[in-house]
Amino acid sequence: MKLLVAPGFNFSCSRCGHCCNSYPVPLTALDLERLQAVEGGQPLPVRRLTLEPGLSQSFKAVLLKGEDGFCNYFEGSAGASRCLLQDQAKPQMCRLFPFTFLHAPDGVLSGLSFSSTAVCLNLGEPLASQTATLDEMLALFEDLNPGLKDKTRAEFGRLSLAADLPLSFELYLPLQKTMEEELWQIMGRKQRAIALQALALLFGNLREMSDNYAGSTPQAGEAWFDLALIETYLGSFFNAGAEGSLSLEEQITTQLTKFSQERHLNLPLTARLQSAALNLPASVLLEDLFARFACMRLFSRLYFGPGFSGLSLTVGLGHLFLMLLVGYLRVKLDYMEALENGIEMSEEALFETAVRRIRQVEGKWTSLRYSSREAINMLELAFLDGLRPLRLLDLAL
Numbered sequence: 001m002k003l004l005v006a007p008g009f010n011f012s013c014s015r016c017g018h019c020c021n022s023y024p025v026p027l028t029a030l031d032l033e034r035l036q037a038v039e040g041g042q043p044l045p046v047r048r049l050t051l052e053p054g055l056s057q058s059f060k061a062v063l064l065k066g067e068d069g070f071c072n073y074f075e076g077s078a079g080a081s082r083c084l085l086q087d088q089a090k091p092q093m094c095r096l097f098p099f100t101f102l103h104a105p106d107g108v109l110s111g112l113s114f115s116s117t118a119v120c121l122n123l124g125e126p127l128a129s130q131t132a133t134l135d136e137m138l139a140l141f142e143d144l145n146p147g148l149k150d151k152t153r154a155e156f157g158r159l160s161l162a163a164d165l166p167l168s169f170e171l172y173l174p175l176q177k178t179m180e181e182e183l184w185q186i187m188g189r190k191q192r193a194i195a196l197q198a199l200a201l202l203f204g205n206l207r208e209m210s211d212n213y214a215g216s217t218p219q220a221g222e223a224w225f226d227l228a229l230i231e232t233y234l235g236s237f238f239n240a241g242a243e244g245s246l247s248l249e250e251q252i253t254t255q256l257t258k259f260s261q262e263r264h265l266n267l268p269l270t271a272r273l274q275s276a277a278l279n280l281p282a283s284v285l286l287e288d289l290f291a292r293f294a295c296m297r298l299f300s301r302l303y304f305g306p307g308f309s310g311l312s313l314t315v316g317l318g319h320l321f322l323m324l325l326v327g328y329l330r331v332k333l334d335y336m337e338a339l340e341n342g343i344e345m346s347e348e349a350l351f352e353t354a355v356r357r358i359r360q361v362e363g364k365w366t367s368l369r370y371s372s373r374e375a376i377n378m379l380e381l382a383f384l385d386g387l388r389p390l391r392l393l394d395l396a397l
């Protein structure tokens with residue numbers, strides 16, 4: 001099967017140690033066996049998860065972190081970190097990170113996670129020249145996800161352009177290619193919020209096409225819902241204290257339902273963004289980071305259908321816009337807060353903040369799954385309005 005690789009992306013591990021200390025590490029039966037061999041008769045630093053819902057059946061346990069929050073097998077410091085397990089017993093998920101794959105009828109799409117520092121900074125060897133590594137990672141991915149490739153390929157036969165509008169793979173492919181080409185042209189540009197502007201226009205075109213196809217008149221959404229949407233996603237994605245026992249999907253749907261019932265909106269974050277007559281300084285580094293994030297998600301098709309929650313192509317694109325927008329707005333809020341504290345961020349500091357926020361968006365988005373009909377319908381309704389992203393752009397510009 002042909003391996004499809006995004007042009008312009010690089011990756012070599014920068015040994016920053018971030019992934020070792022920020023994310024849970026799920027373990028397979030093979031990982032446990034190898035770890036036990038290393039540890040001899042000692043008890044393993046793991047929590048067993050035989051019936052944990054939401055985890056692949058391949059995963060049987062999770063590595064426990066030490067008291068300092070660091071992985072027990074992590075050694076060193078940023079830029080010089082080392083895994084003590086290395087070739088003997090390094091868990092398969094750790095080996096795979098930050099690679100990901102999606103099996104489509106026209107080939108296997110290779111993707112990279114922006115949770116990785118090196119990916120955010122575009123450090124290392126061009127991905128296109130790492131054929132042997134990609135083949136090895138793909139084999140590992142397939143081992144870790146038995147049966148997934150056939151399931152994903154089959155799901156490409158059930159695409160939709162928008163709710164209740166089936167889309168054949170043959171008609172989908174040129175649409176995807178056009179969007180990739182359009183989006184790719186913005187890389188390396190300095191214009192403010194360039195990736196968001198491009199996505200908003202692409203979404204508008206796709207929405208118009210969906211409306212024409214369905215023979216329906218365009219639906220004008222209500223403006224108050226623009227702000228409710230942003231407030232909800234900003235709160236759910238960046239407020240560490242708000243999680244409780246609810247999943248991310250439940251938090252989002254509960255909050256949006258509350259807004260739609262009460263209409264007395266308490267919108268502290270969006271109100272701050274609206275009241276501040278302030279722009280982020282133009283930065284080619286920052287704009288390129290957001291553009292690469294959008295391009296990678298679009299290229300690897302991890303934003304709709306089999307790649308994300310079975311969303312339709314149109315709504316998946318609207319949702320991709322929303323994910324990028326909340327990351328961008330969070331950076332803007334960070335910049336405003338620094339100014340209020342008398343700190344003028346340098347371009348480097350601003351970029352570091354943007355990397356941190358993009359990673360948070362990536363991490364949350366990867367763990368977010370819209371599985372309830374209610375949540376999917378909510379998004380379909382939110383993105384019936386072809387102008388919503390263009391209106392929301394005002395907050396970023």
Ligand code: SF4
Pocket residue numbers: 019020021025071072073074075082083084085086090091094
């Ligand atoms: S097992 Fe090794 S690679 Fe995995 S998180 Fe721990 S130190 Fe990092």
